[in-house]
Amino acid sequence: MADEGLPVVARFEVRQRSYLAPDGTVLRPLPDFASDIPKLLALYRGMVLTRAFDLKAVSLQRTGRLGTYAVSLGQEAVAVGIASAMRQEDVLLPSYRDNGTLLWRGTKMEEILLFWGGDERGNLSSGPAHDFPYCIPVGSQAPQAAGVAYAFKLRKEPRVAVCLFGDGATSKGDVWEAMNFAGVHKLPVVFVANNNQWAISVPLQLQTASQTLAQKAIAAGFTGEQVDGNDVIAVRAAAEEAIAQARAGGGPRLIEALTYRLSDHTTADDAARYRPPEEVQTRWKEEPIARLRAYLVSQKAWGKAQEEELAAECQKEIEAAIERYLASSPRAPETMFDHLYAELPRTYASQRAQLSGGSDA
Amino acid sequence: MADEGLPVVARFEVRQRSYLAPDGTVLRPLPDFASDIPKLLALYRGMVLTRAFDLKAVSLQRTGRLGTYAVSLGQEAVAVGIASAMRQEDVLLPSYRDNGTLLWRGTKMEEILLFWGGDERGNLSSGPAHDFPYCIPVGSQAPQAAGVAYAFKLRKEPRVAVCLFGDGATSKGDVWEAMNFAGVHKLPVVFVANNNQWAISVPLQLQTASQTLAQKAIAAGFTGEQVDGNDVIAVRAAAEEAIAQARAGGGPRLIEALTYRLSDHTTADDAARYRPPEEVQTRWKEEPIARLRAYLVSQKAWGKAQEEELAAECQKEIEAAIERYLASSPRAPETMFDHLYAELPRTYASQRAQLSGGSDA
Amino acid sequence: MPELTLIEAINLALARAMQEDANVVVLGEDVGINGGVFRATVGLQQRFGAERVIDTPLAELLISGLCVGMAAQGLKPVGEIQFMGFIYPCIDQLVNHASRLRNRTQGRLSCPMVLRTPHGGGIRAPEHHSESTEAMLAHIPGLRVVMPSSPERAYGLLLASIRDPDPVVFLEPTRIYRAAKGQVEDNGEALPLDIAFVLRQGHDVTLISWGAVVKETLAAAAELAGQGIEAEVIDLATLKPYDEETVLASVTKTGRCVIVHEAARTGGFGAEIAALIAERGLTSLLAPVARVTGYDTIMPLPRLEQRYIPSVPRIVAATRKACEFA
Amino acid sequence: MPELTLIEAINLALARAMQEDANVVVLGEDVGINGGVFRATVGLQQRFGAERVIDTPLAELLISGLCVGMAAQGLKPVGEIQFMGFIYPCIDQLVNHASRLRNRTQGRLSCPMVLRTPHGGGIRAPEHHSESTEAMLAHIPGLRVVMPSSPERAYGLLLASIRDPDPVVFLEPTRIYRAAKGQVEDNGEALPLDIAFVLRQGHDVTLISWGAVVKETLAAAAELAGQGIEAEVIDLATLKPYDEETVLASVTKTGRCVIVHEAARTGGFGAEIAALIAERGLTSLLAPVARVTGYDTIMPLPRLEQRYIPSVPRIVAATRKACEFA
Ligand SMILES: Cc1ncc(C[n+]2csc(CCOP(=O)(O)OP(=O)(O)O)c2C)c(N)n1
Ligand SMILES: Cc1ncc(C[n+]2csc(CCOP(=O)(O)OP(=O)(O)O)c2C)c(N)n1
Ligand SMILES: [Mg+2]
Ligand SMILES: [Mg+2]
Secondary structure, three states: OOOOOOOEEEEEEEEEEOOEOOOOOEOOOOOHHHHOHHHHHHHHHHHHHHHHHHHHHHHHHHOOOOOOOOOOOOOHHHHHHHHHHOOOOOEEEOEOOOHHHHHHOOOOHHHHHHHHOOOHHHHHOOOOOOOOOOEOOOOOOHHHHHHHHHHHHHOOOOOOEEEEEEOHHHHOHHHHHHHHHHHHOOOOEEEEEEEOOEEOOEEHHHHOOOOOOHHHHHHHOOOEEEEEOOOHHHHHHHHHHHHHHHHOOOOOEEEEEEOOOOOOOOOOOOHHHOOOHHHHHHHHOOOHHHHHHHHHHHOOOOOHHHHHHHHHHHHHHHHHHHHHHHOOOOOOHHHHHOOOOOOOOHHHHHHHHHHHOOOOO | OOOOOOOEEEEEEEEEEOOEOOOOOEOOOOOHHHHOHHHHHHHHHHHHHHHHHHHHHHHHHHOOOOOOOOOOOOOHHHHHHHHHHOOOOOEEEOEOOOHHHHHHOOOOHHHHHHHHOOOHHHHHOOOOOOOOOOEOOOOOOHHHHHHHHHHHHHOOOOOOEEEEEEOHHHHOHHHHHHHHHHHHOOOOEEEEEEEOOEEOOEEHHHHOOOOOOHHHHHHHOOOEEEEEOOOHHHHHHHHHHHHHHHHOOOOOEEEEEEOOOOOOOOOOOOHHHOOOHHHHHHHHOOOHHHHHHHHHHHOOOOOHHHHHHHHHHHHHHHHHHHHHHHOOOOOOHHHHHOOOOOOOOHHHHHHHHHHHOOOOO | OOEEOHHHHHHHHHHHHHHHOOOEEEEEOOOOOOOOOOOOOOOHHHHHOOOOEEEOOOOHHHHHHHHHHHHHOOOEEEEEOOOHHHOHHHHHHHHHHHHHHHHHOOOOOOOOOEEEEEEOOOOOOOOOOOOOOHHHHHOOOOOEEEOOOOHHHHHHHHHHHHHOOOOEEEEEEHHHOOOOOEEOOOOOOOOOOOOOEEEEOOOOEEEEEOHHHHHHHHHHHHHHHHOOOOEEEEEOOEEEOOOHHHHHHHHHHHOOEEEEEEEEOOOOHHHHHHHHHHHHOHHHOOOOOEEEEEOOOOOOOHHHHHHHOOOHHHHHHHHHHHHHOO | OOEEOHHHHHHHHHHHHHHHOOOEEEEEOOOOOOOOOOOOOOOHHHHHOOOOEEEOOOOHHHHHHHHHHHHHOOOEEEEEOOOHHHOHHHHHHHHHHHHHHHHHOOOOOOOOOEEEEEEOOOOOOOOOOOOOOHHHHHOOOOOEEEOOOOHHHHHHHHHHHHHOOOOEEEEEEHHHOOOOOEEOOOOOOOOOOOOOEEEEOOOOEEEEEOHHHHHHHHHHHHHHHHOOOOEEEEEOOEEEOOOHHHHHHHHHHHOOEEEEEEEEOOOOHHHHHHHHHHHHOHHHOOOOOEEEEEOOOOOOOHHHHHHHOOOHHHHHHHHHHHHHOO
16 A cells, blocks of 8 residues: 555545345345336346246257357346346447347347357347347457447437446456546446456456456546346346436446356356356355345245246247247358448459359358 | 445545655655755756756757657656666666656667667667667557566566556556556556656546546556656655565556656647647646755755756767767668567578668669 | 648548538547647547547547447447557457448448558658558458558548448558649549559559559659550559459550569568469469568668668569569 | 377477476466366466466456567466457557567567467357458568467477567467377477478479368368379468478479468468469469468358368369369
8 A cells, every 4th residue: 555644635435236135135225116016027037038048048059059158147137137227229239148138128039049059140130220249359349339329429319338248358458448438428338347256267356456346447437336246126226327327428337247157158168177166056045036036925926836937938938939040041151241341342243153153162 | 426325345545645846845754765865866867867868859850860759858757756766677668758767777868869760779778688668559568567577476586567658558458458467466567657648639638537547556456646746756755665565575556647748749749739838837837857956955955056067967978979879870771680580581581682782772 | 623632632531521421520549639640630620529520548449449339320430540550459349340240240230430540651750650561451351441642542532431331441651641742622522442543554564552652653664664664553542352353454464563562571462462463364474473562571760761661773673574574 | 109189289288398498388368277268278277387377367468468578578478369369459469569579679678479379260169269360460570470280280380489589479270179189299399480391292283271271171182182183282380481482392393383271362371372473483383373262251150161161172173273274
């Protein structure tokens, strides 16, 4: 620490938001929307559907019918909490793990599968046409989010860009540069650091020495807040507040959602190589679905019958989507040129022809 | 601000260091070294020499005998304060404007001129052989500084990397990534943000919304401190403390030195295009040389005679260096291949021959 | 018609584009009140406001990433990178995003952005200010890479680049920013991005070049004419995708070809032209395809930079050799 | 001699280099206990400790910048970039610093670093995981760019790269990481970085390739042999600086040349080879120089990636055409 006798010229703090304890008991007065039980049931359904879909996707991968897939097991509250606080006209800039967010915003399951099945057409997405596709180069969507938000501000549109990334991504300069610019122009953008404690095999303490990820916003001159990312009510409340602030011209915010990656990094990973199973066991006790369920049950808003019904409904929806996915038409090879430019430069016509004529085989 | 009712999980503060007021009066007890008047006189001489050298370099440029040159007018206290706190075995990673720092560490004036005169041999530098050359791509030396510091730590050498950059550079992801890594490994590196308020024509408030640059260290999990960059005693004290901490294994620190670029950005710039002259006038009142002189005079350690003597001595030193610079041998064109690789790949031998044979002319 | 320098023509095209289309925004370091370090954007902020002419923080990755986000939202951002030596932090956004946003989303999103930057050496600038690494960009599918070599072409090609629905990297030859004036009418007419410009007709040999060194290439052609050699001079202008037909047609006619560029030789874009000819023009070739280029070493600081840049004598010598080959 | 896969050979070379020289450190994302996502660094952290095998934060620019700083201080850092699609943030450090630190300081400082990264497609990986942009790097003076195509060459070339006093980008062909085993003796012997490897002798045509697609090239040569065409197959292995002599000697002998690479065609490194031949081997040429390459479009996702990568039939067809040309 710098000499304690010197005058302090600036002070900062990071606050943390949570409403439900891991066992579903209430820690402090809930936000208003939580009194609307159907709303909570919708959040619950969103999380259950996401988890069920993810698990099915993994089994598709295991049986060779899908490529590498990144599940969000244990992180469903972040996905659903954020997505449910957004409007359709807002723009989502998601990471590869944000399946639940995409589903909530209208992307069809078969589209998600098509993308991870190795077909660009999956990104055609039935979600809002202006949403960005999954971002794979970690953190690189953050400056784009600032660009999107700048467009909103310039056109005086009451819209917000929402940018999701992981704890690992906070180490990338991209995120820093983006947050810094968003601060300067008080842009309508919300950054969400999905802190699942791991970046593949790299634990948080090797990623950064900062006590919280939320405090990284201090460097950019705006507020960062921690939220219990396994408490969907807290995530939604934090997102609603941040998005409302952004929409009203109050500038950006960073939300650090504290959660845990209960699964392997992707289907190509084996977390047992680097992570003690006990850690995972402990974290299972905090997972978001059981938590909200316990609360709903305590409110007499949920029971075994509904649970079974929901599970069956999700299974049915997923099975149907998988069928459509598996029945998807093959992609003609020459189409790899079709969206290269708005119009194919004549120079490349012969290459396209070579592919369509099969003379490339 | 996030909901005020939520619990605070982390608190941070930024302190500011200054000892001499702009008029040279003492604001708080001086650090120990300041009682050593010869030490202060050396700092004074370093600043005066830097300024005199810079001004001569500008006139060389104006008369076509030097390329673009970046002067440090008004920022001499940062250069000298930092350099004087370093040991020879420490490694400096300077910016293009750190002429005073290089001079202090032993680079000859004719070497600096040779470099800005367009000759790589200027970087051969008589300063410590391990020091880095001026860094021109802004901020890009920061991750290198972390690498240097990592080498020290790995080899258990009690050495420190000192990385200097401007306020503009703090917007670059490079600096962020470097500070973040330095925090994780508690590396022996000191980052110095030379906040001269401008990045060419871009004023600080368009560069960042953060209240201080020092607070950017909070994002990396270590201490950032503000220092009056026009008070060479404060700069040196802050640097000594930070360097000592780093050397002792206490990890990195960020020093924000508050100063002002009294000159144009470089000889290629005309600051009158974008900066009100009144602002510059005001800032002249805070400049570091007059300030230390006032203090020295108040201590009866300095007077008109010494001032004149010093000026003459500096002029002489500078003139001699300029003569050596102007007499520097031309560089043979084929030498542009001589340090490309440790050994010239045979593929390029003919290109080198072409240049030396003059068949390129 | 007014006589303008190349940099003035760029400024004119920017003003025109901003006037025509409210979606056009300009962003970069010092582009506002300072008008850019070369004055390309001078007057624009006064005229179109600080919201459309944005002084960004010092962060090139950011500038390129902002452009991608803005473009996906329907703006037409024109980013400025102060010197090509500082464009490398943009490569990730250019390769992984800008150039493939349309393809990744199968046309759902697109990326109509322009990234402008001064290109090349010869102005006695400091280290890192004299880069010619266009070949790195011209290899990237989905990108356009454009480099004008006269005020007229600067105006017309920049307008075309801004109007183009896909991302364009626009490289401006620093060395000729103010070298010569040209007639530029502010008529809003764009030049096509898919043709090379035949600047001089000739039947003995084809000289192909782009950017600042087109000047030396033309000077060499004039000198050669005095020696009885009629060189056809082609300014490639758009490097990606480039006009293979014009190149091949000329070489078919002349049978000899010399490629001139300032960038380092190995893997420079001249290699691509030579490869095209070796592949599709071989039977017309009467002599080896020669490349007159920068050397395969670091562009030296000003004291030696003129020895690095292809000179008129070097071009003349290589062309004579090609013509004398039998 | 043990039979190893290419990835095992890399691991062996890394272990050997770390054992031999305490200055060698390995750094990158997940290189520690996880041993890298492809297991190139498996066991190294256990053996040499976390101080020498460093799990870095997720930041590629940082990794490359750390390497420069470490190397300037006399360490021999071997950085890993998880996939080539994530190497772009390193380009600034590679171009503006690593490749020119020696030259900038006239030999006072140097940069003996290696940056390793998996290269190419064909493993059904997600978006951005299948890049082949070696041409961008092979254009940079001061850099070495190396790409092995067998376990033996992976071992010997990686050792050479680590021992080399200058910066090397070491590209590892992901598709053949585990495709075939080879005899690799852990004898600490490096292979030279300035020669191309003639993998098969032939007098009818020269096939030049590098990386994973050497496999298809060899398969094509075998198939062609059955058709009476004897192809000489050259693995270029080191792309920068590359072995012009071996290329020219072979083409002088055969008079025909087909270049095979996975990267997009335009401005790919194949262009450089073709240009060399058009310049210095023209008089021997009996047929146009052909390039069999990836297409000038974005490398497609897995469903179509096999249609992008040069296939044996494509190579055979192009080679036959070259041989039939008269
Ligand atoms: C720029 C970049 N580098 C490396 C990778 C490879 N990679 C994919 S995910 C990942 C870890 C990401 O961790 P985090 O940001 O915490 O997100 P999480 O996977 O935990 O959701 C890495 C290293 C990548 N996709 N992009
Ligand atoms: C990466 C990069 N971008 C742009 C430039 C051009 N440039 C040189 S100095 C400068 C401003 C730097 O401002 P600051 O960091 O505050 O340092 P100062 O010049 O004030 O000392 C700019 C934009 C550069 N050298 N490097
Ligand atoms: Mg994570
Ligand atoms: Mg500044």
